Amino acid sequence: MLFLKAFLVGGFICLLAQLLMDLTSHKVTPAHVLVGLVTTGAVLSALGLYEPLVKFAGAGATVPLTGFGHLLAQGAIKGAAREGLLGVFRGGVASAAAGITAAVVFGYFAALLFRPKG
Amino acid sequence: MVRQFDPSQPLEMQKRQYQQMVNRLVPRPPVWRNCLWAFGVGGLICTAGQGIVSFFQGVGLSFLDAATATSIVLVFLAAFLTGLGLYDELARYAGAGMLVPITGFANAMVAPALEARTEGLVLGVGARLFAVAGPILVFGIVTAWLSGLIYYLFGPRPPLGS
Numbered sequence: 001m002l003f004l005k006a007f008l009v010g011g012f013i014c015l016l017a018q019l020l021m022d023l024t025s026h027k028v029t030p031a032h033v034l035v036g037l038v039t040t041g042a043v044l045s046a047l048g049l050y051e052p053l054v055k056f057a058g059a060g061a062t063v064p065l066t067g068f069g070h071l072l073a074q075g076a077i078k079g080a081a082r083e084g085l086l087g088v089f090r091g092g093v094a095s096a097a098a099g100i101t102a103a104v105v106f107g108y109f110a111a112l113l114f115r116p117k118g
Numbered sequence: 119m120v121r122q123f124d125p126s127q128p129l130e131m132q133k134r135q136y137q138q139m140v141n142r143l144v145p146r147p148p149v150w151r152n153c154l155w156a157f158g159v160g161g162l163i164c165t166a167g168q169g170i171v172s173f174f175q176g177v178g179l180s181f182l183d184a185a186t187a188t189s190i191v192l193v194f195l196a197a198f199l200t201g202l203g204l205y206d207e208l209a210r211y212a213g214a215g216m217l218v219p220i221t222g223f224a225n226a227m228v229a230p231a232l233e234a235r236t237e238g239l240v241l242g243v244g245a246r247l248f249a250v251a252g253p254i255l256v257f258g259i260v261t262a263w264l265s266g267l268i269y270y271l272f273g274p275r276p277p278l279g280s
Contacts, residue, residue, distance in 0.1 A: 002168060002172070003165050003168050003169070006161075006164045006165050006167065006168035007161035007162065007164060007165045008161065009164070010160055010161050010163065010164025010165070010167070010219070011156075011157040011158065011160045011161025011162075011164065011215075012157065012161075013160065013218060014156040014157060014159070014160025014161070014214045014215045014217075014218045014219070015153050015156050015157040015160070015214070017156070017214035017217065017218045018152050018153050018155075018156035018157075018213050018214035018215070019149070019153060020214075021213070021214060022147045022149045022152055022153075023149065030217050030222075030226070030250070031226070031250045031253060031254075033214065033217065033218070034217065034218075034222065034223065034226065034250065034253075034254050035253050035254055035257045037218060038254050038257055038258040038261075039257045039258070039261050042258060042261035042262050042265060043261060043265075045265070046261075046264075046265035046268070046269075057164075058168050058171060058181075059164050059165075059167035059168035059170075059171045059185065059188065060161075060164045060165075060167075060168065062167070062171075062185040062188070062189075063163060063164045063167035063188070063189075063192065063219045063220055064160070064164065064218045064219055064220075065218055065219070065220060065222070065223055065254070067185075067220070068220065068223070068254075068258060069258050069261065069262070072258045072259060072261070072262035073261065073262045073265040073266075075262065075266075076262040076263055076265050076266025076267075076269075077265055077266050077269045077273075079266055080266040080267070080269045080270040080273065081269065081273065084270060085270055087266070087270075088263060088266035088267050088269075088270050089263070089266075091262075091266060092258075092259055092262035092263060092266065093259060096258075098186045098187075098189065098190060099186065099189040099190065099193065099220065100255070102189065102190040102193045102194065103193050103197075103223060103224050103227055103251065104227075104247065106193055106194050106197040106198075106224065106228075107197050107224060107227040107228045107231060107247050108231070108243065108244075108247065109197075110197040110198060110200060110201040110228045110231075110232070111201075111228055111231035111232045111234075111235065111243045111247065112235075112243065113201060114200075114201030114202065114203075114232060116232045116233050116235065117203040
Protein backbone atom coordinates (compact mmCIF):
# COMPACT_ATOMS: atom_id res chain seq x y z
CA MET A 1 0.00 0.00 0.00
CA LEU A 2 2.88 2.31 0.92
CA PHE A 3 4.49 1.57 -2.43
CA LEU A 4 1.27 2.17 -4.37
CA LYS A 5 0.81 5.56 -2.68
CA ALA A 6 4.45 6.49 -3.43
CA PHE A 7 3.92 5.50 -7.07
CA LEU A 8 0.67 7.43 -7.49
CA VAL A 9 1.68 10.65 -5.72
CA GLY A 10 5.22 10.71 -7.17
CA GLY A 11 3.90 9.94 -10.64
CA PHE A 12 1.23 12.62 -10.34
CA ILE A 13 3.76 15.34 -9.44
CA CYS A 14 5.81 14.34 -12.50
CA LEU A 15 2.68 14.40 -14.66
CA LEU A 16 1.88 17.96 -13.52
CA ALA A 17 5.42 19.06 -14.41
CA GLN A 18 5.14 17.38 -17.82
CA LEU A 19 1.87 19.24 -18.49
CA LEU A 20 3.55 22.49 -17.46
CA MET A 21 6.31 21.90 -20.02
CA ASP A 22 4.09 20.70 -22.87
CA LEU A 23 1.27 23.22 -22.58
CA THR A 24 3.34 26.36 -22.10
CA SER A 25 5.72 28.19 -24.38
CA HIS A 26 9.19 26.91 -25.20
CA LYS A 27 10.60 29.49 -22.80
CA VAL A 28 9.73 27.14 -19.93
CA THR A 29 12.91 25.06 -19.80
CA PRO A 30 13.65 22.12 -17.47
CA ALA A 31 15.60 24.59 -15.29
CA HIS A 32 12.46 26.69 -14.88
CA VAL A 33 10.44 23.60 -13.97
CA LEU A 34 12.96 22.52 -11.32
CA VAL A 35 13.13 26.03 -9.81
CA GLY A 36 9.32 26.15 -9.80
CA LEU A 37 9.13 22.77 -8.04
CA VAL A 38 11.59 23.61 -5.29
CA THR A 39 9.85 26.95 -4.65
CA THR A 40 6.39 25.37 -4.68
CA GLY A 41 7.57 22.68 -2.27
CA ALA A 42 9.02 25.25 0.12
CA VAL A 43 5.88 27.43 0.04
CA LEU A 44 3.50 24.47 0.53
CA SER A 45 5.73 23.28 3.36
CA ALA A 46 5.71 26.68 5.08
CA LEU A 47 1.90 26.69 4.85
CA GLY A 48 1.86 23.29 6.54
CA LEU A 49 0.44 21.54 3.48
CA TYR A 50 3.40 19.41 2.42
CA GLU A 51 4.04 17.47 5.64
CA PRO A 52 0.64 15.71 5.39
CA LEU A 53 1.57 14.64 1.85
CA VAL A 54 4.86 13.19 3.16
CA LYS A 55 2.92 11.35 5.90
CA PHE A 56 0.58 9.96 3.23
CA ALA A 57 2.94 9.11 0.38
CA GLY A 58 6.43 8.78 1.94
CA ALA A 59 9.03 8.72 -0.82
CA GLY A 60 6.32 9.72 -3.31
CA ALA A 61 6.54 13.18 -1.72
CA THR A 62 10.19 13.28 -0.60
CA VAL A 63 11.87 12.04 -3.82
CA PRO A 64 10.43 14.71 -6.20
CA LEU A 65 12.23 18.05 -6.02
CA THR A 66 9.27 19.58 -4.16
CA GLY A 67 10.51 17.43 -1.26
CA PHE A 68 13.85 19.25 -1.42
CA GLY A 69 12.02 22.56 -1.00
CA HIS A 70 10.07 21.04 1.89
CA LEU A 71 13.30 19.94 3.57
CA LEU A 72 14.81 23.45 3.22
CA ALA A 73 11.70 25.25 4.53
CA GLN A 74 11.16 22.87 7.45
CA GLY A 75 14.84 23.26 8.37
CA ALA A 76 14.59 27.05 8.44
CA ILE A 77 11.30 27.01 10.40
CA LYS A 78 12.52 24.48 12.95
CA GLY A 79 15.77 26.43 13.19
CA ALA A 80 13.76 29.59 13.95
CA ALA A 81 11.78 27.76 16.61
CA ARG A 82 14.88 26.25 18.22
CA GLU A 83 17.50 28.99 18.08
CA GLY A 84 15.75 32.11 16.84
CA LEU A 85 17.16 34.35 14.14
CA LEU A 86 20.41 32.41 13.87
CA GLY A 87 18.39 29.28 13.16
CA VAL A 88 16.59 31.05 10.31
CA PHE A 89 19.96 31.36 8.61
CA ARG A 90 21.34 28.00 9.64
CA GLY A 91 18.41 25.62 9.53
CA GLY A 92 17.51 25.45 5.84
CA VAL A 93 20.81 24.47 4.27
CA ALA A 94 21.77 22.42 7.33
CA SER A 95 18.78 20.13 6.87
CA ALA A 96 19.52 19.65 3.16
CA ALA A 97 23.31 19.45 3.60
CA ALA A 98 23.60 15.70 2.99
CA GLY A 99 21.76 15.84 -0.34
CA ILE A 100 23.64 18.93 -1.52
CA THR A 101 27.01 17.45 -0.57
CA ALA A 102 26.17 14.15 -2.27
CA ALA A 103 25.16 15.98 -5.45
CA VAL A 104 28.35 18.10 -5.50
CA VAL A 105 30.75 15.27 -4.64
CA PHE A 106 29.25 12.56 -6.85
CA GLY A 107 28.62 15.11 -9.59
CA TYR A 108 32.23 16.27 -9.51
CA PHE A 109 33.66 12.76 -9.65
CA ALA A 110 31.23 11.67 -12.37
CA ALA A 111 32.23 14.66 -14.51
CA LEU A 112 35.86 13.81 -13.88
CA LEU A 113 35.79 10.06 -14.46
CA PHE A 114 33.49 9.76 -17.48
CA ARG A 115 34.01 10.93 -21.05
CA PRO A 116 31.35 13.13 -22.67
CA LYS A 117 29.30 11.45 -25.43
CA GLY A 118 29.59 12.57 -29.01
CA MET B 119 -1.18 25.23 -52.06
CA VAL B 120 -2.40 28.20 -50.08
CA ARG B 121 -0.10 31.16 -50.09
CA GLN B 122 1.09 31.35 -46.49
CA PHE B 123 3.21 34.41 -46.64
CA ASP B 124 2.26 37.43 -48.75
CA PRO B 125 5.02 40.02 -49.16
CA SER B 126 2.54 42.54 -50.61
CA GLN B 127 0.80 42.81 -47.25
CA PRO B 128 1.79 45.44 -44.64
CA LEU B 129 4.59 44.44 -42.28
CA GLU B 130 2.30 43.81 -39.30
CA MET B 131 0.21 41.43 -41.38
CA GLN B 132 3.33 39.67 -42.61
CA LYS B 133 4.50 39.17 -39.07
CA ARG B 134 1.17 37.65 -38.11
CA GLN B 135 1.18 35.38 -41.15
CA TYR B 136 4.71 34.31 -40.37
CA GLN B 137 3.77 33.51 -36.77
CA GLN B 138 0.81 31.43 -37.98
CA MET B 139 3.09 29.58 -40.34
CA VAL B 140 5.56 28.86 -37.54
CA ASN B 141 2.78 27.67 -35.24
CA ARG B 142 1.60 25.28 -37.94
CA LEU B 143 5.04 23.87 -38.59
CA VAL B 144 6.40 23.52 -35.05
CA PRO B 145 5.53 19.96 -34.04
CA ARG B 146 3.01 19.72 -31.22
CA PRO B 147 4.28 17.57 -28.37
CA PRO B 148 2.28 14.32 -28.03
CA VAL B 149 0.90 15.50 -24.68
CA TRP B 150 -0.97 12.36 -23.61
CA ARG B 151 1.88 10.02 -24.40
CA ASN B 152 4.38 12.31 -22.63
CA CYS B 153 2.14 12.48 -19.56
CA LEU B 154 1.78 8.70 -19.44
CA TRP B 155 5.57 8.26 -19.62
CA ALA B 156 6.18 10.97 -17.02
CA PHE B 157 3.60 9.46 -14.64
CA GLY B 158 4.84 5.90 -15.07
CA VAL B 159 8.58 6.50 -14.90
CA GLY B 160 8.35 9.20 -12.19
CA GLY B 161 6.08 6.91 -10.17
CA LEU B 162 8.51 4.01 -10.55
CA ILE B 163 11.48 6.09 -9.38
CA CYS B 164 9.48 7.18 -6.31
CA THR B 165 8.45 3.55 -5.68
CA ALA B 166 12.10 2.49 -5.86
CA GLY B 167 12.85 5.40 -3.51
CA GLN B 168 10.21 4.07 -1.11
CA GLY B 169 11.91 0.67 -1.26
CA ILE B 170 15.22 2.25 -0.27
CA VAL B 171 13.53 4.32 2.49
CA SER B 172 11.89 1.18 3.89
CA PHE B 173 15.23 -0.63 3.81
CA PHE B 174 16.96 2.14 5.79
CA GLN B 175 14.05 2.30 8.26
CA GLY B 176 14.42 -1.47 8.60
CA VAL B 177 18.02 -1.07 9.79
CA GLY B 178 16.92 1.46 12.39
CA LEU B 179 16.96 4.94 10.83
CA SER B 180 14.17 7.44 11.47
CA PHE B 181 12.02 8.35 8.46
CA LEU B 182 13.83 11.68 8.04
CA ASP B 183 17.27 10.04 8.13
CA ALA B 184 16.09 7.23 5.85
CA ALA B 185 14.78 9.79 3.33
CA THR B 186 18.11 11.63 3.44
CA ALA B 187 20.09 8.42 2.94
CA THR B 188 17.76 7.57 0.05
CA SER B 189 18.53 10.92 -1.59
CA ILE B 190 22.24 10.13 -1.35
CA VAL B 191 21.74 6.72 -2.99
CA LEU B 192 19.52 8.12 -5.77
CA VAL B 193 21.91 11.01 -6.45
CA PHE B 194 24.80 8.54 -6.71
CA LEU B 195 22.90 6.32 -9.16
CA ALA B 196 21.82 9.31 -11.27
CA ALA B 197 25.37 10.73 -11.43
CA PHE B 198 26.68 7.29 -12.44
CA LEU B 199 24.03 6.74 -15.13
CA THR B 200 24.56 10.27 -16.45
CA GLY B 201 28.28 9.58 -16.72
CA LEU B 202 27.55 6.46 -18.75
CA GLY B 203 25.27 8.53 -20.99
CA LEU B 204 22.26 6.36 -20.13
CA TYR B 205 20.30 8.88 -18.06
CA ASP B 206 19.78 11.39 -20.86
CA GLU B 207 18.97 8.55 -23.26
CA LEU B 208 16.13 7.35 -21.02
CA ALA B 209 15.02 10.89 -20.17
CA ARG B 210 14.23 11.51 -23.84
CA TYR B 211 11.19 9.30 -23.37
CA ALA B 212 10.44 9.81 -19.70
CA GLY B 213 10.57 13.64 -19.83
CA ALA B 214 9.47 15.11 -16.50
CA GLY B 215 9.36 11.59 -15.07
CA MET B 216 13.15 11.67 -14.86
CA LEU B 217 13.51 15.42 -14.40
CA VAL B 218 11.35 15.92 -11.31
CA PRO B 219 12.75 13.26 -8.94
CA ILE B 220 15.98 14.15 -7.08
CA THR B 221 17.78 12.07 -9.73
CA GLY B 222 16.94 14.82 -12.24
CA PHE B 223 18.66 17.35 -9.98
CA ALA B 224 21.82 15.21 -10.02
CA ASN B 225 21.56 14.79 -13.78
CA ALA B 226 21.22 18.55 -14.22
CA MET B 227 24.50 18.96 -12.34
CA VAL B 228 26.56 16.22 -14.02
CA ALA B 229 25.45 16.58 -17.65
CA PRO B 230 26.65 20.20 -18.22
CA ALA B 231 29.80 19.63 -16.14
CA LEU B 232 30.74 16.57 -18.19
CA GLU B 233 30.45 18.54 -21.43
CA ALA B 234 32.57 21.38 -20.02
CA ARG B 235 35.65 19.37 -19.11
CA THR B 236 37.70 20.87 -21.92
CA GLU B 237 37.12 24.31 -20.35
CA GLY B 238 39.08 23.27 -17.30
CA LEU B 239 38.36 22.07 -13.80
CA VAL B 240 37.51 25.43 -12.26
CA LEU B 241 35.56 27.38 -14.87
CA GLY B 242 34.47 24.26 -16.76
CA VAL B 243 33.48 21.49 -14.36
CA GLY B 244 33.31 23.58 -11.19
CA ALA B 245 31.16 26.33 -12.64
CA ARG B 246 28.89 24.19 -14.82
CA LEU B 247 28.02 21.83 -11.99
CA PHE B 248 25.90 24.74 -10.77
CA ALA B 249 24.49 25.88 -14.11
CA VAL B 250 21.05 24.52 -13.16
CA ALA B 251 21.67 23.54 -9.55
CA GLY B 252 22.65 27.15 -8.74
CA PRO B 253 19.25 28.66 -9.56
CA ILE B 254 17.51 25.78 -7.74
CA LEU B 255 19.57 26.43 -4.60
CA VAL B 256 19.06 30.21 -4.85
CA PHE B 257 15.27 30.00 -5.04
CA GLY B 258 15.04 27.12 -2.57
CA ILE B 259 17.23 28.79 0.05
CA VAL B 260 15.60 32.23 -0.34
CA THR B 261 12.10 30.75 -0.01
CA ALA B 262 13.14 28.69 3.00
CA TRP B 263 14.84 31.70 4.64
CA LEU B 264 11.68 33.79 4.15
CA SER B 265 9.59 30.96 5.64
CA GLY B 266 11.87 30.81 8.67
CA LEU B 267 11.89 34.60 9.06
CA ILE B 268 8.09 34.80 8.95
CA TYR B 269 7.91 32.03 11.55
CA TYR B 270 10.47 33.87 13.70
CA LEU B 271 8.52 37.16 13.51
CA PHE B 272 4.94 35.92 13.73
CA GLY B 273 5.14 32.29 14.86
CA PRO B 274 4.24 31.00 18.32
CA ARG B 275 6.51 32.30 21.09
CA PRO B 276 8.35 29.76 23.23
CA PRO B 277 7.03 29.73 26.81
CA LEU B 278 8.81 32.10 29.21
CA GLY B 279 11.75 30.66 31.09
CA SER B 280 12.46 27.94 28.55
